[in-house]
Amino acid sequence: MTAIETTLSVIQTDEAAEIAAARRNRVIAVATPVATAAALIAVWEVGVRAFGVPDYIAPTPSAVALTLVGEFPQLMRNFWPTFYESVLGFVVGNLAAVLIAVAFVHSRLAERAFFPIAVFINTIPILAIAPILVLIFGAGLTAKVVIAALICFFPTLVNMVRGLQAVSPQALELARILSASKSEVFWKIRLPSSLPFLFSALKIAATTCVIGAIVGEWVGADLGLGALILDATFNFRSALLYATVFLSSGLSVLLFVAVSVVERLVVRW
Amino acid sequence: MVAISTNAAAGTQVPAASLRNAWVKFGQFTAIQDISLEIGAGAFYSILGPSGCGKSTLLRLVSDLIPPAAGEVSVFGKTTEAARLAREFAFVFQDATLLPWRSALKNVELPLEIGRSRGIDIPVSDKTPLELLELVGLKGRENALPHELSGGMRQRVAIARALVCQPKLLLMDEPFGALDEMTRDHLNLQLLKVWEETGVTILFVTHSIPEAVFLGQKVLMLKAHPGRLHEIVDIDLPYPRSIAQRDTPEFTRYSAHLRGLLEAC
Numbered sequence: 001m002t003a004i005e006t007t008l009s010v011i012q013t014d015e016a017a018e019i020a021a022a023r024r025n026r027v028i029a030v031a032t033p034v035a036t037a038a039a040l041i042a043v044w045e046v047g048v049r050a051f052g053v054p055d056y057i058a059p060t061p062s063a064v065a066l067t068l069v070g071e072f073p074q075l076m077r078n079f080w081p082t083f084y085e086s087v088l089g090f091v092v093g094n095l096a097a098v099l100i101a102v103a104f105v106h107s108r109l110a111e112r113a114f115f116p117i118a119v120f121i122n123t124i125p126i127l128a129i130a131p132i133l134v135l136i137f138g139a140g141l142t143a144k145v146v147i148a149a150l151i152c153f154f155p156t157l158v159n160m161v162r163g164l165q166a167v168s169p170q171a172l173e174l175a176r177i178l179s180a181s182k183s184e185v186f187w188k189i190r191l192p193s194s195l196p197f198l199f200s201a202l203k204i205a206a207t208t209c210v211i212g213a214i215v216g217e218w219v220g221a222d223l224g225l226g227a228l229i230l231d232a233t234f235n236f237r238s239a240l241l242y243a244t245v246f247l248s249s250g251l252s253v254l255l256f257v258a259v260s261v262v263e264r265l266v267v268r269w
Numbered sequence: 270m271v272a273i274s275t276n277a278a279a280g281t282q283v284p285a286a287s288l289r290n291a292w293v294k295f296g297q298f299t300a301i302q303d304i305s306l307e308i309g310a311g312a313f314y315s316i317l318g319p320s321g322c323g324k325s326t327l328l329r330l331v332s333d334l335i336p337p338a339a340g341e342v343s344v345f346g347k348t349t350e351a352a353r354l355a356r357e358f359a360f361v362f363q364d365a366t367l368l369p370w371r372s373a374l375k376n377v378e379l380p381l382e383i384g385r386s387r388g389i390d391i392p393v394s395d396k397t398p399l400e401l402l403e404l405v406g407l408k409g410r411e412n413a414l415p416h417e418l419s420g421g422m423r424q425r426v427a428i429a430r431a432l433v434c435q436p437k438l439l440l441m442d443e444p445f446g447a448l449d450e451m452t453r454d455h456l457n458l459q460l461l462k463v464w465e466e467t468g469v470t471i472l473f474v475t476h477s478i479p480e481a482v483f484l485g486q487k488v489l490m491l492k493a494h495p496g497r498l499h500e501i502v503d504i505d506l507p508y509p510r511s512i513a514q515r516d517t518p519e520f521t522r523y524s525a526h527l528r529g530l531l532e533a534c
Contacts, residue, residue: 170366177332177360178383179353188382192370269369269414 056236067239068246074228075247081224083251085141085213089148090255094205097153098198101160105190106182111161122154126212130219139220148212152205156198163197164190199263206255214248225251283346285310285438285470286331291340293326299495300326303340306489306498308472310345310437313464315485316474319531323496324474328440331472332360345437356380356392358438359431363446365423367415367430373422374398374411377429394435401429404466405459421452428463438470446476454512457483461510478531482523483510490530500530 041061047053048060055063068075100118104111121129130147137143167190175185217226225248232241286308293301301323308314316324329335330342333349344352352358359380367376377398384391394401402411405425415423424444431439445453457480464471475481481488482504490499504523506514514520 168364168366170362170364171368173334174360174362174366175383176334177353177358178356178380179389180383181387184383184386188379189368192368195370267370269416 056238059239059242063239064242064246068243071240071243075243078223078225078228078244079247079251081141081221082210082213082217082226082248085144085216085224086148086209086251086255088141088145089150089212090152090205090209092145093149093152093209094156094202096149097156097201098160101157101164102186104157104161105164118154118157121150126151126215130215134216134219143219144213144216144221144224147216148209151208151212151215155204155208156201159197159201160194163194166197167193196267199259199267202259203256203263206259207252210248210252210255282310284308285312285345286472287341287343287346288330289341291330291342292338293323293330293335293496294338301330302495302497304496304498305340308438308470310470311468313461313471313484313486314473314489315481315487316472316489316491317476317478317481317527317531318491318496318499319493321496322491322493324491325442326496327491328360328442328472328474331438332358332440352438356434357436358440359434359436361424361427361431361439361441361444363443365415365420365427367423367426369415372412372414373402373407373418373426373429376415376426377401377433380430380434392435394433396432398429398433401432402426404432404463405429419452421448421456424448424456425459428460432463432467432469435467436469438472441471441473443474443476445480453477453480458510458512460484461508465509478524478527479515479520482506482520482527483515488523488527490527502527502530 045061048058133146134143137146171189175189214226217224218230221227225244228244229241232244284307288304288306291304318324330337333353342349345357381391399411405428407422407425445456473484485504488502488504492499506519
C-alpha cells in the first residue's frame with residue numbers, strides 16, 4: 001500500500017467511525033427516554049404486586065394494557081364523541097380568536113372595549129363556568145364544543161394580536177412607498193407574519209381543547225372519555241379509568257402532532 | 270458610459286428631485302434646515318455627513334415618508350405623493366426588508382402585486398423579475414427563501430425588487446452599511462453596472478468616504494445639528510470605475526478633501 005492509499009483508507013475508516021458515532025447518538029437520544037419510561041412502568045408493576053395494593057386503588061400496568069385491548073370497542077365508542085367535541089371546539093374557539101384579533105388590530109376602540117372582558121372571561125376557572133354553559137346550551141354537543149372553544153380562545157387571541165402587530169416598521173415603510181392599501185398590507189404582510197405566532201397558540205389549543213371537552217362531559221354526558229372517566233371511577237374500575245386517561249392523553253398528542261405537521265408545511269421560514 | 274450621456278442631457282430635463290427651502294422638524298427638533306437642491310435626472314449622488322445630519326431624513330423627505338415642515342419638494346416635477354403613486358421612485362433600506370416567507374423571486378415580484386387588484390396602472394421594467402435577479406448576480410437562487418441567502422445576497426434581492434417597477438429615481442439608505450468590505454466592493458461595482466444599464470437616478474446615503482467617492486458623480490456633504498447642506502463636491506473620475514482607481518492620487522485627494530470637510534462639521 002502506498003502512503004496515499006494508507007491515508008485514504010485511514011480517512012475512510014475515520015468517516016465510517018463518525019457515521020457510526022452519529023447513528024449511536026441518535027439511538028441513544030431515542031432509547032434513553034423509552035428505557036426510562038419502561039423502567040418506571042416496571043417499578044410500578046413490581047411495586048403494586050409487592051405491596052399488594054388492591055386493584056381498585058392502583059391497577060398494575062399489565063391490567064391497564066389488558067383493559068385497553070379488551071375494552072377497546074367501548075373505549076372507541078367513547079373516544080369519538082370527545083374527538084368531535086375537541087376538534088369542533090378547537091376550530092370554533094381559534095376562529096373566533098383570530099377574527100377578534102383582526103378586529104382589535106384594526107380598531108383601538110374595539111380592543112379597549114372588549115379586551116378587558118376577554119381577560120375577565122379567561123380568569124374564570126373553566127370548571128366553574130362549565131355548569132353555567134351546560135345550563136344554557138343543554139347537555140348535548142353544543143355545551144362541550146363551547147367549553148372546548150372557550151379554553152382555546154384566550155391564548156390564541158393574545159398571540160394573534162401580537163403576531164399581527166409584529167411587523168417591522170421598515171416593512172410598513174416599504175408598503176407605504178408602494179402605496180399599498182390597508183387590505184394589501186393585511187393580506188400580504190400582517191397575516192403571513194403572524195403565522196408563527198398563530199401556530200404556537202394553536203399548539204397550546206390542540207392540547208387544551210381536549211381538557212375542555214372532558215370537563216364539559218363531566219358536567220353532563222352519557223358518552224365520551226369524560227363520562228367514561230366518571231363512570232369508571234364510581235364503579236371502582238380503575239384499570240378502565242387508567243386506560244381512559246391514557247386514551248385522553250393520546251387524543252391530545254394526536255391533535256398536537258396534526259397541528260405541528262401543518263405548521264411545518266405552512267411556516268417554512 | 271450610457272449614464273453620463275443621460276446626465277449630460279439633464280440640463281434640459283426636469284430634475285429628478287428638487288428641494289426649495291425645505292425644512293423638516295420633529296416637534297421642537299429641526300432635522301433639516303432650509304435645504305435647496307436640484308438633482309439632475311440620471312445622476313449618481315452620494316450623500317455623506319456626520320450622524321444626525323439628516324442624511325436619511327433627506328431620503329425620507331424625497332420619498333414622501335415624511336412631509337416637509339416648510340418649503341417645497343418635488344420629484345420629476347410632481348409632488349412627492351404623486352410621484353409615489355406613479356412609482357417614480359423606489360427605496361432600498363439599510364436592512365433588505367424582504368418578506369421571509371417569500372422566495373427571492375416572489376419578493377422581487379411584490380411591487381407588481383401591490384395595487385394590481387385595484388386596477389392601478391403600474392409601470393413595469395422591460396426586464397422580467399428573473400432577468401433583474403440575473404442583473405444583480407442571483408441567477409439560480411430565485412427560489413431560495415431569504416433566510417437561505419447571505420446578507421449581501423438579500424440586499425441584492427432588495428435592489429432587484431426596487432428596479433421591478435422601472436423607477437426613475439432610486440433612493441438608497443446605507444444599503445451596504447452592514448456588509449463586509451469584500452461584499453461591499455462587489456455590490457458597489459454591481460450597482461454601477463445597474464446604474465449604467467438602466468439610466469436610473471441614484472441618491473446613495475453612506476457613512477463611508479471611499480464608498481461615496483467611488484460611486485458618485487457628486488458627493489453631497491451635509492452638516493449636523495441642525496442638518497443642512499455643507500458642500501457639493503464634484504468627483505471627476507471616469508466611468509466605468511474600477512476598484513484599482515481607489516489607489517490613484519486623484520481618489521486619495523477627493524477622500525482627503527471630504528475627510529477634511531467631515532472633520533470641520
